[in-house]
Amino acid sequence: MAVMSDVLHRSPYEVHPDWPAFQDKLAEEAVTVGCTNTREIRARLTDAGVWPRHVRSVADLGAIPVLEKDDLPELQAAHPPFGGMLSYRAGTLKRIYRSPGPINDPQGDREDFWRVAPAASAAGFRAGDVVLNSFSYHLTPGGLMLDAGFRKLGCTVIPGGVGNTAAQIEVACAAGATGYAGTPQFLLTLLERAVEMERRLPFRRALVTGAPLPPSLRARLQYEFRVDVYQSYGTADAGTLGYECEVKDGWHVAPEVVIELLVPGDDRPAGDGETGQVVVTSPNEVYPLVRFGTGDLSAWNREPCSCGRTSHRLAGFLGRVGEGVKVKGMFVHPRELAAALQGDPVVARYQAVVTEGAGGEDVFTVRVEAAPGCEMGDEVLVALEARIREAVKVRPVVEVVGAGEVGEGAGEVVDGRGGDGQTLT
Ligand SMILES: [Zn+2]
The missing domain is CATH 3.30.300.30 (ANL, C-terminal domain)
Known part of the structure; x- marks a missing residue:
């Protein structure tokens, strides 16, 4: 059972008594915002003969064709820099990134733009924690994405970035860093290297993302190095999409996004246990998304979770669409x-x-x-x-x-x- 201090750190969204109805409201809002603010969503609905006012639920999204992430490079090349998907002029953004694809990614002005704080909070991070963040701070959004979430919680961040393993270990030890953010593999690299250097990293918990976490690696990190590891899942376009709670059995769908799982090939909603593409709809004020196909595959776990969060869970990363x-x-x-x-x-x-x-x-x-x-x-x-x-x-x-x-x-x-x-x- 969840301890009281954890319950206090949940947003009302996370324990919403009627989570599916809340998803319906978000879907409606995203279509309204997207059609009003962006050329891309307006054009896609018009082509499909769908009126925004007819979309009142997640089920109603079914009439709208999916925009595949793989189509973004072409769309952005035709209408630079964001393919007609941005609500405002690019000059009003906080930052602009470039991810592999290549795909340009916007960051709006609000605090914790990618909604990482709920994931970090579910992983047990609290104000006063010192966190080594080993995602890149250059060109791609990973570093600043995680940074913003930890800062919102009141954590102190060491912007470790990529490489410089020995220096990262030195500063993490000197600062008494109790937390880590980055890929699970690099966490293992740091821990093993520290042993070689006859240092002991003080990490107690980690928020890992960006790469799969095989059960064997989680077990090693947990039992050999005593680091409590939590996964979070997201993309540069859509921000945080899901994260683990203390039960560590799937990823709760994150706040402010609607997730559909659609069976590749015919785009019907995946049934229980069936694999489907993660398709995102989000009423983001800067970069709204309607039925954005991430290319990632997952499956639903709709069982109630003992942590008390009411959102459905994704059953982890099950591959990419093209591999099936x-x-x-x-x-x-x-x-x-x-x-x-x-x-x-x-x-x-x-x-x-x-x-x-x-x-x-x-x-x-x-x-x-x-x-x-x-x-x-x-x-x-x-x-x-x-x-x-x-x-x-x-x-x-x-x-x-x-x-x-x-x-x-x-x-x-x-x-x-x-x-x-x-x-x-
Ligand atoms: Zn849970």
């Missing part, structure tokens, strides 16, 4: 396959191949190389098959191949059917 291959009507993603096979002591390498059977049906073959000295007996194969089927929801044919036979593309899902547009790119 449709097999027997289901999209199979490399990440799901990895969840079933990576770390298995019997499996050295693997690759999935989808082919067409004699009757035109999809055949899903997973080719595995046994680890040196391991036997792939019938029992092992049956167990592997069951695990893969459980992870990807498609029955595989498990084929044992010789050492080195899984060449290029280990870990991938390869579409071996004759170029019929089955991949999702």
Whole structure:
């Protein structure tokens, strides 16, 4: 159960008694703001024959085509610098960034523009904490994004940036930094390097984002280095989209955004347990978004959370849209396959191949190389098959191949059917 001090740090939004109704209101507001302020959203609704006043709920958004993040570079090149998506002139912004893509990202004037504070607060950060922020402060928004959230909470930030590992360790030790923000991998690098330097980093908690956190890495950080790690999820365009609470079972949808999960290919809402693209709608005053497709995949966890927050949760990062291959009507993603096979002591390498059977049906073959000295007996194969089927929801044919036979593309899902547009790119 949540302790009282944590309850006091929640916004009314986070414990809103009717969260779905609150999402409906946000959707309506975003469409109104977006149509009034931006050419891009106005044009998209007009093309689709949708009147803003007809959008009263998240379900009503379904009539509006999704704007894919992959289309932003072209849109921004045609209408620089922000593709007609900005509410005001670029000269009124606080800062302008450039992310890989390339995509230009705006920062409006308000405090904690990307809404990082609720994520940092859910991770247990409080006023008076000293936090080492190891995201880049140059060109891309990551560094200042996290910085703004911690500053809003009243934390002191060390702007570590990228690299300079030894200097970051020295200053974090000298300042008694109890917190870390950055990628989980760089946190491990810092902790290991500190041991080599015979220093002890005083980190007690971390807010990690920007890269996956495999359970094995979380366990190491937690048990070997005693750092309590919380994930947050967001993008440069849309700010914070979700974050973990102390239960650490999925990401609560962040304040001020509507999230839909849409099944790639036909854009229908994903059912429970089904993988869908994270599509964002936000009434941001500077950069409103209506059905913005992030390209990230997740799934819903709609179970009530024991932390008391009422928002639904995203079941973590399940890959990118373009990586999926449709097999027997289901999209199979490399990440799901990895969840079933990576770390298995019997499996050295693997690759999935989808082919067409004699009757035109999809055949899903997973080719595995046994680890040196391991036997792939019938029992092992049956167990592997069951695990893969459980992870990807498609029955595989498990084929044992010789050492080195899984060449290029280990870990991938390869579409071996004759170029019929089955991949999702
Ligand atoms: Zn929770």
